[in-house]
Amino acid sequence: MKNTLKMSLAATSIMAAMTASAGISIVDTEEGHFSVGGNVELNFNFQDRESHVNGDSELNQDGRVLIEFAGEKYTSNDHYVGVKAQPLFTTTGDVVLDDAYFVFGKKESWAIKAGRFEAYDMFPVGLDVFLDYSGDTANDLYTDKYAYLYQSKEARGRGSDGQIMYYQQFGDLYVEIGAMLGDRSNLFNGLYHGKTIDSSKDSFLVRPVIAYQMGDFKVAASVETNLVSDAIVANGVAISDRTGYGLTGNWTSGDWSVNANVAYMDAVDENNLTTGVNALWNNLGLGYIHAINEYENKEFSSWAEGDVTVSTWYASYAFRDVLEVQDFSILLGTYYTTVDNKLDQQSDATAFAEEDDFGARVRLFYEF
Structure with missing residues (x-):
């Protein structure tokens, strides 16, 4: 009866707080913590993309509402267990999931996390209100006939199957070792260098990261690879045999925050090399990203040989606490991106088209 009463009071407190204000609703006790929060994001977009199928300008609106449920239970010796779930409701009517994970460990020390989440960001892009790339390239999905902007994210997380990660803080030193399990064939979108994927089986990707804080500076390095080298096969070749490396540095002082990133995929x-620098x-916010793709004809003959580069500039500005409403922001963002085809030979004349794309966005954002 007492437990039922406590739960009823907690639920009543949450609903009352959510009705009264836009603040995060929290219930705290000596043994645990529970909160409900989230944010709303609505975008008005304009894009002029030569890569568009009809070459037309695009004007549209999209967005989503994210609700976050988070709870922790802890002991007097700082051990704890926690859970987080973030259902996401899009303006198209779809319901998807952002994060959903279980975590346990010791406060300010070690922890193990399992479920759906994102690990350490090895290619932070700063205030990226609107950031896209020419030729419909992507930073986490390989699409044949287009350059690939590798950003050390293939094993970062939020895959179709499970993942698990161990992480620990040693003073200024941070260490994490993450793994993604299961099917990863969707990475290649069905094709690789003009060849259809023959077979696929469950992958086992590992991604160790080490970061060190030195006053205003932080530097981090990572490696990610698939331990099941033949997990994905195209035309008899194990295309899942790939290893990526990442290096990122940050300087933060006063009103300034600067990131510099390098990512390389073998x-x-x-080979895919991507570099980027951005400042807030x-x-x-201002940023620039440059990618170089080097193609060879070794395992797959007569596909492409030479280089393709992508250059992208982007800028953003945030108006905070609009109308004196706390946590309500209007953000402006724009990007301009180009492709430079330097291939000596290619089998598909429609691939790697030299296209210039431009986009601008107004975003309404409210966090509660």
Whole structure:
């Protein structure tokens, strides 16, 4: 009866708090913590993309509402267990899931996390209100006939199957070792260098990360690879045999925050190098990303040989606490991106088209 009464009072407190204000609703006790929060994001987009199927300009609106449920239970010696779930409701009517995980460990020390989440960001792009790339390239999905902007994210998380991660803080030193399990064939979207994927089986990707804080500076390094080298096969070649490396540095002081990133992927018949730098000063963000794809004809003959580069500039500005409403922001974002085809030969004349794309966005954002 007492437990039922406590739960009823907690639920009543949460609903009352959510009705009265836009603040995060929290219930705290000596043994645990529970909160309900989230945010709303609505975008008005304009894009002029030469890569568009009809070459037309695009004007649309999209967005989503994210609800976060988070809870922890802890002991007097700082051990704890926690859970988080983030259902996400899109303006198209779909319901998807952002994060959903279980975690246990010791506060300010070690922890093990399992479920669906994102690990350490090895290619932070700063205030990226709107960031896209020419030719419909992607930073986490390989699409044949287009350059690939590798950003050390293939094993970062939020895959179709499970993942698990151990992480620990040793003063200024942070260490994590993450793994993704299960099917990863969707990475290649069905094709690789013009060849259809023949077979696939469950993958086992590992991604160790080490980061060190030195005053205003932080530096981090990572490696990610698939331990099941033949997990994905195309035309008899194990295309899942790929290893990526990442290095990122950050300097934060006062109103300034600057990131510099390098990511390199050693893959079958191609190497992908991506560099980026971005800066945030007060509410103004600027960034530049450059990618070089080097193609070879070794395992797959007569596909492509030479280089393809992608250059992308982007900028953002945030108006905070609009109308004096706390946590309500209006953000402006724009990008301009180009492709430079330097291939000596290619089998598909429609691939790697030299296209310039431009986009602009107004985002309404409210966090509760």
